[in-house]
Amino acid sequence: MKNVYLDNAATTRVRDEVVLRMQGVLTDCYGNPSSTYGQGRKAKTAVETARKTIAKELKAHPSEVIFTSGGTEADNMVLRSAVRDLGVETIITSKIEHHAVLHTAQDLVADHGIAVKYVALDESGNPQTSHLQELLQEDDTKKMVSLMQVNNEIGNLLAIDEVVKMCKANGALFHSDTVQAIGHYKWDVSKTPIDFLVASAHKFHGPKGVGFLFVRQHSGLKPMISGGGQERGLRAGTEAVHNIVGLEEAFKIAYRNLAEERTYIEGLKRYFIDQVRQQIPGVFFNGLSGSMEKSTYTLVNIGLPLDDDKTKMLLFNLDMKGISCSKGSACQSGSDAGSHVLNELLSEEALKKTSLRFSFSSYNGIEELDYTIGVLKELVEG
Numbered sequence: 001m002k003n004v005y006l007d008n009a010a011t012t013r014v015r016d017e018v019v020l021r022m023q024g025v026l027t028d029c030y031g032n033p034s035s036t037y038g039q040g041r042k043a044k045t046a047v048e049t050a051r052k053t054i055a056k057e058l059k060a061h062p063s064e065v066i067f068t069s070g071g072t073e074a075d076n077m078v079l080r081s082a083v084r085d086l087g088v089e090t091i092i093t094s095k096i097e098h099h100a101v102l103h104t105a106q107d108l109v110a111d112h113g114i115a116v117k118y119v120a121l122d123e124s125g126n127p128q129t130s131h132l133q134e135l136l137q138e139d140d141t142k143k144m145v146s147l148m149q150v151n152n153e154i155g156n157l158l159a160i161d162e163v164v165k166m167c168k169a170n171g172a173l174f175h176s177d178t179v180q181a182i183g184h185y186k187w188d189v190s191k192t193p194i195d196f197l198v199a200s201a202h203k204f205h206g207p208k209g210v211g212f213l214f215v216r217q218h219s220g221l222k223p224m225i226s227g228g229g230q231e232r233g234l235r236a237g238t239e240a241v242h243n244i245v246g247l248e249e250a251f252k253i254a255y256r257n258l259a260e261e262r263t264y265i266e267g268l269k270r271y272f273i274d275q276v277r278q279q280i281p282g283v284f285f286n287g288l289s290g291s292m293e294k295s296t297y298t299l300v301n302i303g304l305p306l307d308d309d310k311t312k313m314l315l316f317n318l319d320m321k322g323i324s325c326s327k328g329s330a331c332q333s334g335s336d337a338g339s340h341v342l343n344e345l346l347s348e349e350a351l352k353k354t355s356l357r358f359s360f361s362s363y364n365g366i367e368e369l370d371y372t373i374g375v376l377k378e379l380v381e382g
Contacts, residue, residue, distance in 0.1 A: 002322040004368045009152055009180060009299050009359035010326055014246075015205040015253060022207065022246040033239050034230065043241045050248035054212060057255055059190040066213045066231045067244050071179040074198035074213035075100040075146075077224045077235075078175045082144045083108050085222040088173065089141035090115045094127050096153075096341040098177050101146050115141065124294075125156050125287040125345050129166065136170040143172040149197075150180035153341040153357060154287025155295035164192055179203055179211075183254040184262070184298055195219060201243070205361070206250030210243035261362045266297040268360045268369060275373050276302060280380055286342060286355055299359035301342075303350060304380060311354040314379065321375045326357040 005013070025046060031039025033047050048062070055062040068074045079101065082088040091105050095118050105116045117138075120131040127147055136143060145167050149158050160176065167174040175196040178187075183204025187197070196219070200211040215221050215234070227236035254261075273290055276283050282305035288294040289301040306314065315327050327339075342355055358372070 002368075002371060004323045004364075004372055006358045006360065006364065006368070006372060007324045007326050008361040008364075009203075009357060011202045011208065012205045012361055013363055014202075014207055015250060017253060018206055018246045018249045021249040022242045025242040025245045029241060029245075033241060034228070043239075046241055046245050047239050050244050053248050054251055057187075057251070058214060059188045060214055061217060063232055064189075064215055064217055066215055066234050067239060067247075068198075068211050068213050068235060069209055070200040070202070070211040071098070071177060071198045072100040073224075074196075074211060075175075075177055076104050077213060078196045078198075078215075078221070079104045079108065079144070079146065080224055081221045082173060082175075083112050083114055086144075086173070086220050087142045088114070088144045090117060090139070090143045091146060092117050092119060092132065092135050092143060092172070093146045094119050094121060095344045096121065096125055096151060097146065097148055098152060098179070099340075101148075101177055102340075105146070119147070121344070123345075125151065125154055125341070127158070127163075129159065129162060132163065133166060133170075136166060136172055143170070144175060145172050146175045146177070148177040148180070149185075150178070150296045151287065151341065152180050153339055154301045154345070155180075155289040155299045156287050157295060160194075161192055164194055168193060180296065180298070183251065184258075184296065186255070186258065189214060189216075196221075201247035201250055204250050204254040207243050207246040210240060210247045212247070257362075262297060264362055265360050265364075266292065268364055268366070269297055269300060271366060272300060272358065272360075272369050272373070275369065276300075276376070279373055279377050280304065284350070284353075287345065298361075299357060301355060301357045303346075303353040303355045304376065306354050306380060308352075310379060314354050314356075317379055318375065323372050323375060325372075326359075327355065 029043050029046055031043040033044040051062045051065045054065050093101055093105060108114050109116055117135050119127045122128055147158055149160050164174055173195045178197040179200050182199035195216045197214045202208040223234050225236045230236055230239060270292060284303045286301040286303060
C-alpha cells in the first residue's frame with residue numbers, strides 16, 4: 001500500500017537533521033539549564049543560542065522570545081494574562097479562529113465577565129476591516145484583537161499589516177496565532193509592531209510539544225505557570241532542551257531553504273488545483289484556498305460532489321488507499337460536529353458535500369498528487 005502524507009497543516013515529518021541534533025542533546029547535553037556547574041551551563045547555552053537564532057530571524061530582541069509547549073499554550077497565556085493582568089475588557093476576534101483562541105475567549109467570558117465581539121467575515125472568510133474599525137471604536141473599553149495570520153483550514157491570508165495599524169491607531173493590543181505562518185513566511189517585528197505572535201515547531205518539520213511566543217518588550221504580560229524563574233519569569237518549569245534545540249534546527253533550515261522550498265510547494269499546489277479542476281467536475285474550493293495569491297501556498301480545501309453514503313466512508317476509503325488528509329482541522333478530528341470554519345462560511349447545500357483539506361510539504365511529489373487525484377476521481381465516479 002502506498003503511503004501518501006498530505007496533512008502537513010496538522011503536523012509535519014521531522015527533518016533528519018533535527019532528529020540528529022536532538023539525539024546529540026539528549027546524550028551529551030543533559031544538564032539542567034538552571035544549574036551553575038558545567039553541564040548546566042552547557043544546557044543553558046543551548047537554550048539561549050536557540051533564543052537568539054529565532055530573535056535574529058524575527059528582528060526581535062532575545063528577551064522577547066519565550067519557549068512554550070506550542071501554540072495552544074501560547075494563545076492561552078496571552079489571552080488569559082491580557083484579561084487578568086493587562087486590563088483587557090473586550091476581545092475582538094472572528095468565528096473561524098483556532099479553538100485555542102475561541103474556547104479560551106469563552107472561558108474568559110465565564111470567568112471574568114469580559115465581552116467577546118466577532119468581526120464580520122466576507123463570503124470568502126476574510127475579516128471585514130470596516131467592521132473591525134467599528135468594533136475598535138464602539139466603546140472605551142481596553143481591547144485586544146486576536147486574528148490568525150493564516151487560517152489553518154482554508155488558508156486565507158490576513159492583511160496583517162493593515163490590521164496592526166488599525167489596532168495601534170485605536171490603542172488596542174494585537175495578538176495573532178501565526179502557527180501556520182512561522183517557518184513559511186518571513187517576519188520582521190521591527191517593521192510590523194505586533195504585540196504577540198506564536199509558533200509551533202511541528203508545523204515546520206520540528207518536534208511536537210515545543211513552540212515559542214513573541215512578547216513585545218514591556219508588555220506587562222504575566223506568567224500562567226508559576227513555580228520558577230525560567231523563560232524570563234514568564235513560564236516556570238525546567239526547559240525541554242532537546243525540544244528547544246530541535247525547534248531551533250528546524251527553524252534555521254526552514255528559513256535557510258525558504259525561497260527554494262516555497263517555489264517547490266507552490267508548484268505542488270498549483271498542479272493539484274489544475275488537475276482536480278480538470279479531472280473532477282463539480283469540485284469547489286473553500287475559502288480562498290484555490291487562489292495562489294490570496295491563500296497560503298501550503299494547503300487547499302476542496303468540496304467534492306459526493307452523495308451521503310460515499311461521504312460517510314470517504315476518509316476510511318482514502319486511508320485504506322494509504323492517503324492521509326483531513327476532513328477539518330486535526331485538533332477536532334474526533335468530533336462529529338464538523339468544521340466550525342466551514343459551518344460559518346458555507347451554504348447549507350455546500351455543507352452537504354464532503355470537504356477535505358490537503359496540505360503539502362517539500363517531502364511530497366507530483367506522483368503522489370497524481371495518485372491521490374486518481375483515487376478521488378475513482379471514489380467520486382464509482
